[in-house]
Amino acid sequence: VQLLESGGGLEQPGGSLRLSCASSGIIFGLYTVGWYRQAPGKQRELVAVIAGGDRTRYADSVQGRFNVSIVSAQNTVYLQMNSLKPEDTGVYYCNAKAHFTTENYWGQGTQVTVSQ
Numbered sequence: 001v002q003l004l005e006s007g008g009g010l011e012q013p014g015g016s017l018r019l020s021c022a023s024s025g026i027i028f029g030l031y032t033v034g035w036y037r038q039a040p041g042k043q044r045e046l047v048a049v050i051a052g053g054d055r056t057r058y059a060d061s062v063q064g065r066f067n068v069s070i071v072s073a074q075n076t077v078y079l080q081m082n083s084l085k086p087e088d089t090g091v092y093y094c095n096a097k098a099h100f101t102t103e104n105y106w107g108q109g110t111q112v113t114v115s116q
Contacts, residue, residue, distance in 0.1 A: 001025035001105050003094045008110030011084050015114075019079040021094030021107060028070050028077055029053045032097045035068060035079045037090040037112070044093070048079060051099075061087070084114045 007019040019035065021028075034049040048058045048068040056068055067080040077094060094107040 001103075003096060003105050003107035005092065005094050005107045005110040008092060008112045010113045010115065012116060013085055013114055015084050016080070016082045017084065017112060019081065019092055019094075019110060019112070021077040021079075023075055023096065023105075026096060026103075026105065028075055028096065029072055030099070031103075032099065033068075033070070033077045034095045034097070035077075036093045036095060037088075038093070038109075039087075039090040042090075047092070050077065081112070084112075086114050088112060088114050 002024045004022050005019060007017060011017050032051040035047045036044050037047050038044040046059060047062055048066055050056050050068045050070055053070050058066060065083045069078050091109040092112050093109045096105045
């Protein structure tokens with residue numbers, strides 16, 4: 001099983017980026033999929049999660065600015081990030097956890113930098 005993130009890059013404050021997480025080997029709709037980020041010198045934190053294909057939850061810091069979704073036909077999870085702030089900078093990781101087993105998969109991460 002592989003999770004592959006893409007879409008990171010350098011963006012100005014107030015801008016938008018869309019991250020993608022594609023998988024080979026699992027069907028995202030059957031897993032709880034989360035986006036995490038890790039800023040330099042800080043612990044990895046949960047940003048957004050989607051379960052059952054439509055139940056979502058967000059960190060307070062991104063509520064109202066970020067949106068997580070699954071496109072089942074593409075078996076891809078997206079994280080739309082709007083109104084970006086410098087504190088959104090970090091490496092963003094995709095994670096998939098099975099509901100009833102110990103399966104737990106991570107992607108390699110994609111760098112997001114928000115700066116002038």
